[in-house]
Amino acid sequence: MIINILAGGPEELLPDLTAYQEDDAIWVGVDRGVFHLINRNITPAKAFGDFDSVNKEELSIIEHQVAGIKKYKPEKDETDLELALNWALAQKPKTVRLFGATGGRLDHLLANVQLLLSPIKENNPANVYMIDQKNIVFIKEPGHYTIEKMASKKYISFVPLTLDVTDLTLEGFKFPLKNRHIYLGSTLCISNELIDVYGTFSFSKGILIVIRSND
Template identity: 85%
Template sequence: MIINILAGGPEELLPDLSSYQGDETIWVGVDRGVFHLLNRNIIPEKAFGDFDSVSEEELSVIEHQVTGIKRYKPEKDETDMELALNWALEQKPESVHLFGATGGRLDHLLANVQLLLNPIKANNPVNVYLVDEKNIVFLKEAGHYKIKKMASKKYISFVPLTLDVTDLTLEGFKFPLKNRHIYLGSTLCISNELISDYGTFSFSKGILIVIRSND
């Protein structure tokens, strides 16, 4: 089972959502993202939000087409996206994709990137990806990982999320590294590329933001 969550970010930044459809896919809408899904003839199984970003007419459409609506007051401790993600993690899916989570307000973007920490904090092995038209973003804890070349996402960047990342090694990359200590704020590992079909990256301490991008 894969859970796809669509928030209300700018529609022009969305990838082709049809490529993320599947027999075992569950769609979830967040606030205005519910309306975006309905406009694409996708009826979400769940909808989360205070729905302050839709009109009364749009909300009426949502209420007539979606049965699993969880509506909240605007005054709450979690963002609508966090409420949806926490529900998704409880379902123990294979992976979760977050769409409509970039662009627009910077505070929302930064909050959504930090939400990728939630499965790590909960010791939950679910892979969570933040996806838009040009980027796929995910987090990795210390370990050894294999990564595949993607023609649609040529560039790979590694950004420390913790104060430091220890013994970062990149193999199969245009710019390899061997046991480098990378500090928070470093731009050393921005815009790398794979030189073969597969590469590996490993590190012994810290958390990395991995960003796969295209121009």
């Protein structure tokens, strides 16, 4: 199962959503993201939010077209996107994609990046990706991983999310590494590139943010 969640970030940063409309994909809207989906002729199965970013007319359209609406008060402990992601992870999907989660307020962006930790905290095997026009972002725990070259996302960066990441090894990259210890705040692994169709990365301790991007 794939669950696609569209939050209310700037529309100009959204990728082409038609590329993610697999037959088994379930769409979920978050706050103004629900309205963005409807405008793209995608009816979400669920909608989450306090809906403070839509007007009365837009809310009426949402209420008429979406059956599974979860409304919340603005004063709450979780963000709207966090509530939607928690629901999505409880469905035990293989993949969750977050759209409309970048741009706009920096505090929202940083909070959304940290939401990528949710499967790790809950010991949930789902893969969660944050996607916009220029970036695909995901988080990995220690292990050994294979990564495939993407013409549309030339650059690959590895950013520590913990104080340090131990034994980082990159193979098949323009700038390879062997058992390197990198620290929070390091820019050593920014803007690397794959030289082969496939490459690998591995590390033994810490948590890494992996960012695939294009100019």
